[in-house]
Amino acid sequence: MGGIKLEDGTLLVERQPNRLDELAISFSEILTRFGIRHVYIAGYVSILAGRARSTEDVDVLIEEIDEKTADRLASTLDEEGFWGPAMPLSSLYEMLANGDNIWVAPDDQITPHLEVKFTRDAFDRASLDNAITARIGGEEIPIGPLELQIAYKLYLGAQKDVEDAVHLYTLFEESLSVPRLEEWSRRLDVEPEYERLKRA
Amino acid sequence: MRDALDQKHEKDRERRVEAVKRWVEYIQSKPPETWGPQQNAVVNGQLDAAQAVDISASQRKHVKDIANAILTERDHSDDEA
Numbered sequence: 001m002g003g004i005k006l007e008d009g010t011l012l013v014e015r016q017p018n019r020l021d022e023l024a025i026s027f028s029e030i031l032t033r034f035g036i037r038h039v040y041i042a043g044y045v046s047i048l049a050g051r052a053r054s055t056e057d058v059d060v061l062i063e064e065i066d067e068k069t070a071d072r073l074a075s076t077l078d079e080e081g082f083w084g085p086a087m088p089l090s091s092l093y094e095m096l097a098n099g100d101n102i103w104v105a106p107d108d109q110i111t112p113h114l115e116v117k118f119t120r121d122a123f124d125r126a127s128l129d130n131a132i133t134a135r136i137g138g139e140e141i142p143i144g145p146l147e148l149q150i151a152y153k154l155y156l157g158a159q160k161d162v163e164d165a166v167h168l169y170t171l172f173e174e175s176l177s178v179p180r181l182e183e184w185s186r187r188l189d190v191e192p193e194y195e196r197l198k199r200a
Numbered sequence: 201m202r203d204a205l206d207q208k209h210e211k212d213r214e215r216r217v218e219a220v221k222r223w224v225e226y227i228q229s230k231p232p233e234t235w236g237p238q239q240n241a242v243v244n245g246q247l248d249a250a251q252a253v254d255i256s257a258s259q260r261k262h263v264k265d266i267a268n269a270i271l272t273e274r275d276h277s278d279d280e281a
Contacts, residue, residue, distance in 0.1 A: 002227065002228050002229075002230075002231075002232075003227070003231060003232025003235070003236065004227065004232075013232075014232040014236075015232040015235070015236025015237075015239065015240065016236055016237070016240060018239070018240040018243040018244055019243065019244050019247055020243055020247075047243060050223075050224075050227045050235070050239060051220075051223075051239075052223055052238070052239050052242045052243075053242065053243075053246070054242060054243040054244075054245075054246035054247055054250075056247075056250055056260070085257035086257045086258065086261050103257065103261075109251070110251075110255075110256070110257045110260065111247065111250045111251055111260070112247055112250075158271070159213065159216065162213075162217070163216060163217065163220045166217050166220045166221065167220050167223070167224060170220070170221050170224040171224050171227075171228070200217060200221070
């Protein structure tokens with residue numbers, strides 16, 4: 001029973017992939033081909049882990065890459081049927097280097113799309129450096145560490161974010177690292193929210 | 201008036217959190233063949249609905265940017281209060 005497990009640092013999801021998963025898997029495959037470190041974060045991680053809601057954007061952080069690599073990535077994405085719904089893929093490097101994100105989606109599709117960002121702060125870098133593997137439909141993608149995801153969702157604080165935190169915490173309570181949860185809660189200044197989550 | 205509204209919203213929030221926990225209990229107690237298609241119906245169904253609405257990428261981005269600006273402003277107001 002169940003079908004979602006956190007085992008030895010790997011999230012195992014036994015349901016069939018949905019359209020968000022398919023998008024994440026196909027983009028991850030291209031980034032991996034280029035050797036670009038990346039990590040899926042935010043709402044998509046909760047949905048991957050069984051949350052019954054959808055999202056229009058799949059957030060993915062990537063390590064900083066140089067302009068040449070970015071241009072080659074943009075060309076490959078174009079060849080493999082992706083486009084930039086908000087800005088052309090040819091502006092990929094410029095957007096990312098300016099601290100903006102860039103939308104990437106299958107041709108002629110706006111939603112769902114990938115929202116690609118360079119890692120910008122200590123929390124982004126921690127997500128990338130401590131990424132765990134999620135396995136679904138025989139494929140693997142890197143996702144942010146669940147303890148940081150939960151604390152960050154508490155920090156964001158909108159209704160859907162708190163619900164995502166409740167979902168992840170309730171589902172994985174037995175497998176999560178309490179010291180890491182406490183550490184991220186302290187660094188994000190959400191200790192009262194974390195205390196409340198534990199009582200929920 | 202504002203207090204009554206806040207109380208109502210707090211109750212709504214609690215009910216929604218309870219619903220999230222009930223769903224977690226459900227997916228922990230049932231095989232993925234039972235809950236997986238239900239979850240994917242929600243995920244794919246919401247995407248179908250969003251795709252059926254003819255809104256451009258720039259409009260969608262505009263909505264998101266404005267929402268973020270409002271939330272940021274609210275957070276700053278809360279900090280100053």
